[in-house]
Amino acid sequence: MKKPRVAPDLKEQIINRIKNDGVTVAQASLDHGVHEKTIYSWIAKKTEGSASLGDVLKLKRENDQLKMLLGEITLKLSETQKKK
Numbered sequence: 760m761k762k763p764r765v766a767p768d769l770k771e772q773i774i775n776r777i778k779n780d781g782v783t784v785a786q787a788s789l790d791h792g793v794h795e796k797t798i799y800s801w802i803a804k805k806t807e808g809s810a811s812l813g814d815v816l817k818l819k820r821e822n823d824q825l826k827m828l829l830g831e832i833t834l835k836l837s838e839t840q841k842k843k
Contacts, residue, residue, distance in 0.1 A: 765791075769791070770801055773793065774801060777798070777802070781819065781823075784798050784799060799813070
């Protein structure tokens with residue numbers, strides 16, 4: 760038995776949450792009751808011929824991690840310089 764189709768506007772909402780709000784595919788899957796593989800297939804179809812959304816999301820996460828690391832290093836360096 761097939762599950763009912765997801766409305767196109769809901770698909771767009773889910774993809775936009777992932778793309779713009781930083782929601783993970785896993786979280787969007789739980790929130791909307793749609794299997795992760797389904798969401799990944801929507802993303803793949805939407806991004807054919809351009810950089811994949813998965814790659815963009817991976818780069819955004821890496822960028823956020825690097826910013827946090829840079830902040831921590833800057834804070835430690837600042838504390839070290841104050842001690843002198």
